Amino acid sequence: MLKLNVITTGGTIEKVYSEQTSTVANLDNQIDRYLGRLRLPDCDVRVMPLMNKDSLEMTDDDRSSILALVEQMLSEQPAIVITHGTDTMVQTGLYLKQTLPELKVPIVLTGAMTPLGFEGSDGLQNLTESLFAVRILDPGIYVVMHNQVFPVDHVRKERETSRFVWID
Amino acid sequence: MLKLNVITTGGTIEKVYSEQTSTVANLDNQIDRYLGRLRLPDCDVRVMPLMNKDSLEMTDDDRSSILALVEQMLSEQPAIVITHGTDTMVQTGLYLKQTLPELKVPIVLTGAMTPLGFEGSDGLQNLTESLFAVRILDPGIYVVMHNQVFPVDHVRKERETSRFVWID
Amino acid sequence: MLKLNVITTGGTIEKVYSEQTSTVANLDNQIDRYLGRLRLPDCDVRVMPLMNKDSLEMTDDDRSSILALVEQMLSEQPAIVITHGTDTMVQTGLYLKQTLPELKVPIVLTGAMTPLGFEGSDGLQNLTESLFAVRILDPGIYVVMHNQVFPVDHVRKERETSRFVWID
Amino acid sequence: MLKLNVITTGGTIEKVYSEQTSTVANLDNQIDRYLGRLRLPDCDVRVMPLMNKDSLEMTDDDRSSILALVEQMLSEQPAIVITHGTDTMVQTGLYLKQTLPELKVPIVLTGAMTPLGFEGSDGLQNLTESLFAVRILDPGIYVVMHNQVFPVDHVRKERETSRFVWID
Numbered sequence: 001m002l003k004l005n006v007i008t009t010g011g012t013i014e015k016v017y018s019e020q021t022s023t024v025a026n027l028d029n030q031i032d033r034y035l036g037r038l039r040l041p042d043c044d045v046r047v048m049p050l051m052n053k054d055s056l057e058m059t060d061d062d063r064s065s066i067l068a069l070v071e072q073m074l075s076e077q078p079a080i081v082i083t084h085g086t087d088t089m090v091q092t093g094l095y096l097k098q099t100l101p102e103l104k105v106p107i108v109l110t111g112a113m114t115p116l117g118f119e120g121s122d123g124l125q126n127l128t129e130s131l132f133a134v135r136i137l138d139p140g141i142y143v144v145m146h147n148q149v150f151p152v153d154h155v156r157k158e159r160e161t162s163r164f165v166w167i168d
Numbered sequence: 169m170l171k172l173n174v175i176t177t178g179g180t181i182e183k184v185y186s187e188q189t190s191t192v193a194n195l196d197n198q199i200d201r202y203l204g205r206l207r208l209p210d211c212d213v214r215v216m217p218l219m220n221k222d223s224l225e226m227t228d229d230d231r232s233s234i235l236a237l238v239e240q241m242l243s244e245q246p247a248i249v250i251t252h253g254t255d256t257m258v259q260t261g262l263y264l265k266q267t268l269p270e271l272k273v274p275i276v277l278t279g280a281m282t283p284l285g286f287e288g289s290d291g292l293q294n295l296t297e298s299l300f301a302v303r304i305l306d307p308g309i310y311v312v313m314h315n316q317v318f319p320v321d322h323v324r325k326e327r328e329t330s331r332f333v334w335i336d
Numbered sequence: 337m338l339k340l341n342v343i344t345t346g347g348t349i350e351k352v353y354s355e356q357t358s359t360v361a362n363l364d365n366q367i368d369r370y371l372g373r374l375r376l377p378d379c380d381v382r383v384m385p386l387m388n389k390d391s392l393e394m395t396d397d398d399r400s401s402i403l404a405l406v407e408q409m410l411s412e413q414p415a416i417v418i419t420h421g422t423d424t425m426v427q428t429g430l431y432l433k434q435t436l437p438e439l440k441v442p443i444v445l446t447g448a449m450t451p452l453g454f455e456g457s458d459g460l461q462n463l464t465e466s467l468f469a470v471r472i473l474d475p476g477i478y479v480v481m482h483n484q485v486f487p488v489d490h491v492r493k494e495r496e497t498s499r500f501v502w503i504d
Numbered sequence: 505m506l507k508l509n510v511i512t513t514g515g516t517i518e519k520v521y522s523e524q525t526s527t528v529a530n531l532d533n534q535i536d537r538y539l540g541r542l543r544l545p546d547c548d549v550r551v552m553p554l555m556n557k558d559s560l561e562m563t564d565d566d567r568s569s570i571l572a573l574v575e576q577m578l579s580e581q582p583a584i585v586i587t588h589g590t591d592t593m594v595q596t597g598l599y600l601k602q603t604l605p606e607l608k609v610p611i612v613l614t615g616a617m618t619p620l621g622f623e624g625s626d627g628l629q630n631l632t633e634s635l636f637a638v639r640i641l642d643p644g645i646y647v648v649m650h651n652q653v654f655p656v657d658h659v660r661k662e663r664e665t666s667r668f669v670w671i672d
Contacts, residue, residue: 002651012190017288019281019330022180024192039626039650041667113187119285120185122543128632131651136640146543147506147635162187163545170483207449207458207482209499290375296464299483304472314375315338315467331377348526353624355617355666358516360528449523453623456521498523 002043002135003078006031007069009062010052011085013112013123026052030116031083034124035131043131046078055085055092055111063095070096070107079134080107083127086157086164089143093152097141106137108144109152113162122146170211170303171246174199175237177230178220179253181280181291194220198284199251202292203299211299214246223253223260223279231263238264238275247302248275251295254325254332257311261320265309274305276312277320281330290314338379338471339414342367343405345398346388347421349448349459362388366452367419370460371467379467382414391421391428391447399431406432406443415470416443419463422493422500425479429488433477442473444480445488449498458482506547506639507582510535511573513566514556515589517616517627530556534620535587538628539635547635550582559589559596559615567599574600574611583638584611587631590661590668593647597656601645610641612648613656617666626650 008014010026017024029049050069051062066082073080084092093109110130112123122145130144141152145164158165176182178194185192197217218237219230234250241248252260261277278298280291290313298312309320313332326333344350346362353360365385386405387398402418409416420428429445446466448459458481466480477488481500494501512518514530521528533553554573555566570586577584588596597613614634616627626649634648645656649668662669 017192017282017286020327022192024185024190038629039667041650041665042652114185117287118185124628125542125632128629129636132633132636133640135651136637136653146545147639148546149640159188161545163543206461207499209482209497210484292460293374293464296461297468300465300468301472303483304469304485314377315471316378317472329377331375353528353618353622356663358528360521360526450521454521455621495524 003076004043004045004131004134005073005078005080006035006045006047007066007080007082008032008047008049008052009055009058009066009082009084011055011083011089011111012115013083013085013110013126014052015115016117024115026054028052031127034116034127037124038128038131040131045131053085055088058085058088058092063092066092067096067099070100074100074103074105077105079105081127081130081134082107082109084109084111086111086113086145090152090155090157093141093143097152100141103139103141105139106134107141108133108137109142110144171244172211172213172299172302173241173246173248174203174213174215175234175248175250176200176215176217176220177223177226177234177250177252179223179251179257179279180283181251181253181278181294182220183283184285192283194222196220199295202284202295205292206296206299208299213299221253223256226253226256226260231260234260235264235267238268242268242271242273245273247273249295249298249302250275250277252277252279254279254281254313258320258323258325261309261311265320268309271307271309273307274302275309276301276305277310278312339412340379340381340467340470341409341414341416342371342381342383343402343416343418344368344383344385344388345391345394345402345418345420347391347419347425347447348451349419349421349446349462350388351451352453360451362390364388367463370452370463373460374464374467376467381467389421391424394421394424394428399428402428403432403435406436410436410439410441413441415441417463417466417470418443418445420445420447422447422449422481426488426491426493429477429479433488436477439475439477441475442470443477444469444473445478446480507580508547508549508635508638509577509582509584510539510549510551511570511584511586512536512551512553512556513559513562513570513586513588515559515587515591515593515615516619517587517589517614517630518556519619520621528619530558532556535631538620538631541628542632542635544635549635557589559592562589562592562596567596570596571600571603574604578604578607578609581609583609585631585634585638586611586613588613588615590615590617590649594656594659594661597645597647601656604645607643607645609643610638611645612638612641613646614648
């Protein structure tokens with residue numbers, strides 16, 4: 001059985017519509033509820049809601065918190081999925097790559113362009129792919145989105161097309 | 169067969185999430201597509217997209233346009249549903265009531281607290297109720313939302329509870 | 337506040353897909369869960385799951401049970417919605433009409449052509465309309481489906497078109 | 505860009521509810537429409553609807569047709585996903601394995617326990633995983649379902665639990 005930790009940090013994937021402010025915002029954890037829609041009979045998933053922030057507002061301290069949690073987890077060597085805002089997902093991934101020792105498991109960063117539960121959301125697709133990816137990928141840090149896998153040092157977000165693209 | 173005209177003006181019910189701006193906004197007509205999800209075998213529906221605005225930005229000119237379109241329609245005496253932002257829905261309804269001559273059909277204003285297609289949206293419920301209401305109600309101008317019917321001069325929006333309430 | 341009792345009896349509207357048998361069947365109550373998707377701030381709803389049967393298998397005893405429950409409720413005069421299979425919905429309605437004394441509230445029978453939760457289902461539309469109808473209709477027994485209201489002695493199911501039609 | 509062929513053959517994943525017969529059946533192709541819900545910017549997908557059958561009714565001739573289509577495709581070496589009923593998915597996979605020469609691409613068989621578009625369906629999850637799997641897996645024939653990957657000669661369906669399990 002796959003041992004899998006999911007760290008949630010907010011970002012578009014977890015945004016909800018607020019009737020009081022008529023805006024979308026990071027108000028509640030959403031990932032756990034959506035994982036409940038997937039069939040994962042061979043997966044022992046633990047969801048850890050660490051923060052709930054637009055990734056443009058993430059600070060160095062926030063990234064240190066993510067690193068600390070990942071380091072603590074690595075002793076038990078579960079696969080790790082981190083849900084994250086797309087705007088600074090690569091930045092966080094590169095920070096983890098520079099700081100962590102050689103990995104023995106894959107760490108996948110994922111998120112969404114449109115929030116979970118909104119028509120046309122890519123959130124559940126990306127979650128599904130990420131949970132599948134950590135089962136197969138070699139150790140390393142990756143971004144998984146839209147049927148693609150990128151090593152974290154070969155990817156950037158392309159805002160105009162709402163996707164991630166390869167960089168050399 | 170019920171002859172029914174639906175005038176769409178924007179408001180929350182038609183807002184969509186924009187991946188470019190990470191906000192919700194009135195960008196496209198949505199009502200027609202959602203009406204396609206309802207079974208209306210005894211209903212001859214014509215959808216007229218008039219504008220697509222947050223109702224807080226509606227001007228006197230916009231309300232004159234709505235009035236002009238309603239007046240033009242009334243010669244053929246169809247039932248009329250107007251989809252509208254909730255913030256100034258009552259204001260538009262009162263304006264129509266003060267200006268229109270004695271009605272021979274019901275006119276129903278409706279909208280939503282959460283956009284169509286977002287999880288937990290009340291939009292399709294309100295549309296369903298409004299299309300049903302114009303079949304049964306006496307001539308007059310009403311707000312129909314959340315299983316309730318209000319004559320337009322006896323209703324106000326209660327923002328804190330995201331609902332409409334009766335006023336004497 | 338509208339006092340509303342919903343009696344559920346099964347029928348297509350409550351059918352679910354069984355992975356064990358690869359068929360659809362009446363296995364569990366569904367109505368209560370779907371009512372939770374509607375906003376009913378001015379409605380005091382009580383759901384009474386009475387049976388869960390394909391209406392082609394309903395017996396005289398079953399109809400007596402429905403009648404007994406309705407009679408018991410009528411002392412408190414709530415509006416009543418009965419969810420029911422479409423094949424014998426009219427038969428049950430006519431039986432209630434012949435047996436019940438003069439009504440002081442509307443009783444609405446409704447159901448669906450495709451089960452709740454299946455793509456293209458008309459179940460939530462019909463529920464929404466029925467809950468709205470009992471708020472407005474005069475006392476009497478009705479079938480409410482697909483934006484239409486029929487007095488129970490002027491309606492029949494038209495199987496080929498999956499709808500109900502008026503009969504004189 | 506990933507070159508991907510999807511062969512559809514029916515099975516539960518493509519079953520729909522028929523209002524005329526009140527049963528679920530293989531009536532229309534569904535896969536293409538559901539693939540449209542996924543974001544596949546780096547994927548050149550071609551969908552080939554070959555047949556639309558409950559897999560318990562598949563004949564030797566049907567399996568020969570699948571083989572012939574796969575063989576024809578292999579000259580261009582796209583990845584291949586085959587959607588298939590779960591009851592004989594393994595049988596078809598083993599037949600392909602015994603007959604095909606050494607593969608240079610992965611072939612993934614997938615399906616669903618509950619049809620696409622029914623509440624609680626695992627169909628879109630399995631499609632998402634399969635399209636991702638063929639991007640990463642080594643050449644060979646696999647069953648991909650519910651976050652798991654099985655070489656086709658190490659898997660059987662476990663009907664009681666509605667899942668696939670490993671066999672040695």
